[in-house]
Amino acid sequence: MGLSKLSGLYREVILDAADHPHHKRALTSATHTITLKNPTCGDVINLSVQLDDADLIQDIGFTGEGCTISQASASMMTDAVLGKSKEDALTMAKTFSDMAIGKEHSQADMDELQDAAILSNVMQFPARIKCATLSWWALQRALLAEHGGNEEESEV
Amino acid sequence: MASNFEALHADFPILDQTVNDERLVYLDNAATAQRPNQVVQALVDFYQHDNANVHRGVHTLAERATADYEAARGKVKTFINAADTVEIIFTKGTTDGLNLIASTYGEANVNAGDEIVISIMEHHSNLIPWQQLAIKKHATLKFIGLTADGELDMADAAAKITDHTKIVAIAHASNVMGTVTPIKELAELAHQHGAVMVADGAQAVPHMPVDVQDLDVDFYAFSGHKMLGPTGIGILYGRKALLQAMPPYQYGGEMIGFVHQQSSTWAELPWKFEAGTQNIAGAIGLGAAVDYLTKLGMVNVQKHEQELVAYLLPKLIAMPGITVYGPQDPAKHTGVLAFNLENLHPHDVATALDMEGIAVRAGHHCAQPLMEALGLVATARASFYIYNTQADADQLLTSLQATKEFFNHGTI
Ligand SMILES: Cc1ncc(COP(=O)(O)O)c(C=O)c1O
Numbered sequence: 001m002g003l004s005k006l007s008g009l010y011r012e013v014i015l016d017a018a019d020h021p022h023h024k025r026a027l028t029s030a031t032h033t034i035t036l037k038n039p040t041c042g043d044v045i046n047l048s049v050q051l052d053d054a055d056l057i058q059d060i061g062f063t064g065e066g067c068t069i070s071q072a073s074a075s076m077m078t079d080a081v082l083g084k085s086k087e088d089a090l091t092m093a094k095t096f097s098d099m100a101i102g103k104e105h106s107q108a109d110m111d112e113l114q115d116a117a118i119l120s121n122v123m124q125f126p127a128r129i130k131c132a133t134l135s136w137w138a139l140q141r142a143l144l145a146e147h148g149g150n151e152e153e154s155e156v
Numbered sequence: 157m158a159s160n161f162e163a164l165h166a167d168f169p170i171l172d173q174t175v176n177d178e179r180l181v182y183l184d185n186a187a188t189a190q191r192p193n194q195v196v197q198a199l200v201d202f203y204q205h206d207n208a209n210v211h212r213g214v215h216t217l218a219e220r221a222t223a224d225y226e227a228a229r230g231k232v233k234t235f236i237n238a239a240d241t242v243e244i245i246f247t248k249g250t251t252d253g254l255n256l257i258a259s260t261y262g263e264a265n266v267n268a269g270d271e272i273v274i275s276i277m278e279h280h281s282n283l284i285p286w287q288q289l290a291i292k293k294h295a296t297l298k299f300i301g302l303t304a305d306g307e308l309d310m311a312d313a314a315a316k317i318t319d320h321t322k323i324v325a326i327a328h329a330s331n332v333m334g335t336v337t338p339i340k341e342l343a344e345l346a347h348q349h350g351a352v353m354v355a356d357g358a359q360a361v362p363h364m365p366v367d368v369q370d371l372d373v374d375f376y377a378f379s380g381h382k383m384l385g386p387t388g389i390g391i392l393y394g395r396k397a398l399l400q401a402m403p404p405y406q407y408g409g410e411m412i413g414f415v416h417q418q419s420s421t422w423a424e425l426p427w428k429f430e431a432g433t434q435n436i437a438g439a440i441g442l443g444a445a446v447d448y449l450t451k452l453g454m455v456n457v458q459k460h461e462q463e464l465v466a467y468l469l470p471k472l473i474a475m476p477g478i479t480v481y482g483p484q485d486p487a488k489h490t491g492v493l494a495f496n497l498e499n500l501h502p503h504d505v506a507t508a509l510d511m512e513g514i515a516v517r518a519g520h521h522c523a524q525p526l527m528e529a530l531g532l533v534a535t536a537r538a539s540f541y542i543y544n545t546q547a548d549a550d551q552l553l554t555s556l557q558a559t560k561e562f563f564n565h566g567t568i
Contacts, residue, residue, distance in 0.1 A: 002178060002555075003562050005511045010504075015563070041503050041519045042533040065533050067501030068563075125507060 008121050010068065018068040021075035025061045034142040038130055043070050047138040055086040067131050069122060074135035076116035086143050093140040100129050161460050164543045167192035171543060178513025181548045186331050186359060186492050186539035187517055188381045195384055198444035202437050210436055211410060225436050228443030232391055235446045237367040242425035243399065245392045246439050250358040251281040253377030253392035256429065257354055258285035260402045262323060268294040271321040275300040275308055276529045277330045280522040282356040286325055306333045306482035313345060321351040328360035332521045332537065333482025334492035343372040358382055363461055363490050365454040368393050380438060385445035389438030399425050406431040457542055461491035464540050468549040477560060481535060491540030500563055502536040508562060512555040
């Protein structure tokens with residue numbers, strides 16, 4: 001009945017994360033940066049990641065504009081990957097992308113995602129899956145970029 | 157008048173359904189309209205009784221198909237009051253028609269140093285073909301701006317259109333702000349400077365009487381699917397003398413006169429521009445849509461939409477935390493309303509409205525330069541048509557209120 005279904009997508013944690021996103025700032029000492037756009041809705045994310053010598057994510061931040069889902073997802077993504085190795089972060093990005101399209105993953109993989117796992121509900125709203133995955137794609141693209149510290153503008 | 161239109165629902169069975177357990181309220185008509193039974197039946201009848209290729213056979217079915225196809229052209233000619241049936245070219249849609257002009261007339265007539273003038277509110281379909289032509293020809297693409305109220309700035313138009321201008325191409329009605337532009341005045345300006353006037357009528361022809369001779373346009377493009385017709389069919393109107401002088405758009409069957417090993421001649425208008433087997437059923441379906449709208453009367457269609465906007469717009473504007481873009485005066489509006497809720501992304505609004513059974517669009521509406529000019533990333537957009545009712549407008553208002561409350565409190 002009407003908006004009650006919305007509560008499935010817009011859980012309290014998601015609304016909170018969107019209202020008070022974590023790590024919403026640009027890094028001054030980023031080693032990897034990327035700008036991704038979703039041309040269908042105009043959402044933009046500028047993601048900056050700072051990897052240390054051991055390839056651990058020492059710091060991460062994002063700026064940009066987007067809907068509740070994309071903002072919450074970016075906040076949750078930064079929380080989940082901060083302190084993780086580049087390799088682990090890439091695995092998590094893969095888990096998240098799979099989860100968003102309804103592929104099964106082990107509970108252990110899901111636990112790794114922390115709050116971000118809550119966004120699995122997004123698959124019931126197919127038009128909104130891209131909103132949730134934008135920040136994770138940005139992470140993946142930034143970490144896989146050949147040269148650290150590049151700025152790329154791209155569309156998903 | 158609004159009440160007379162309520163009976164139309166019987167012709168649109170698609171509207172008689174629930175979406176997410178709510179009554180479907182279809183407010184995405186600017187993207188595409190629904191088709192009445194009469195149009196669907198015309199397609200079925202054609203395929204079940206008359207289907208054959210046109211202009212290519214002496215057998216009876218081929219003659220019937222050709223007659224139906226050409227009859228549809230005649231209906232469109234009358235509908236937009238073209239001077240001659242050969243000025244009506246079947247295309248795939250507005251985008252196809254505008255590309256046709258850019259790559260034939262534009263290719264032949266725009267040179268280095270020339271200007272093409274469009275406006276900042278154009279749909280990408282009436283922007284990119286000109287932008288790419290300008291790049292290729294080393295011409296300049298100029299943009300007419302808007303007034304504070306979201307109307308076309310005619311003083312700016314007078315300044316931007318000069319003796320170097322070869323083409324002026326403007327939407328007759330905006331697909332975002334619902335603004336109607338003074339095409340007739342623009343055509344006069346263009347002609348004073350020796351330019352041709354191209355109008356993008358995608359959002360105008362379905363909603364108001366259009367008379368291409370009165371507007372004095374040189375080219376006018378529109379789509380079937382926004383005016384109750386099938387997808388994949390559209391119309392390009394062109395002034396006969398211009399069309400005759402233009403090179404063909406595509407080459408192949410149907411568009412030729414004589415073909416020799418090293419040279420060819422072209423068919424007469426309009427077939428010169430209709431290469432290959434056309435969307436015959438689509439054209440016939442469009443003819444049925446024209447019949448349907450003609451029966452309603454375009455003056456009545458326009459009046460119905462204006463009544464809905466006159467009812468809804470002031471209420472929408474009065475709602476706290478909502479911004480409506482474009483003219484705030486209902487009299488200056490088509491049934492297209494772009495808006496945003498405070499602190500809420502239009503995608504979230506559209507998802508919430510969908511849960512209430514209401515179909516609206518959210519995004520940049522294929523008008524990124526306009527969004528940039530308005531300082532926006534995206535908007536929600538509700539667009540009305542003949543079968544929408546005051547109850548639909550009320551449902552939108554109620555659901556917007558509920559959406560605001562949901563996101564303010566995190567629950568309902
Ligand atoms: C003003 C305007 N121009 C052009 C188009 C393109 O029409 P079509 O996609 O049917 O080619 C549209 C449709 O969205 C439109 O609203």
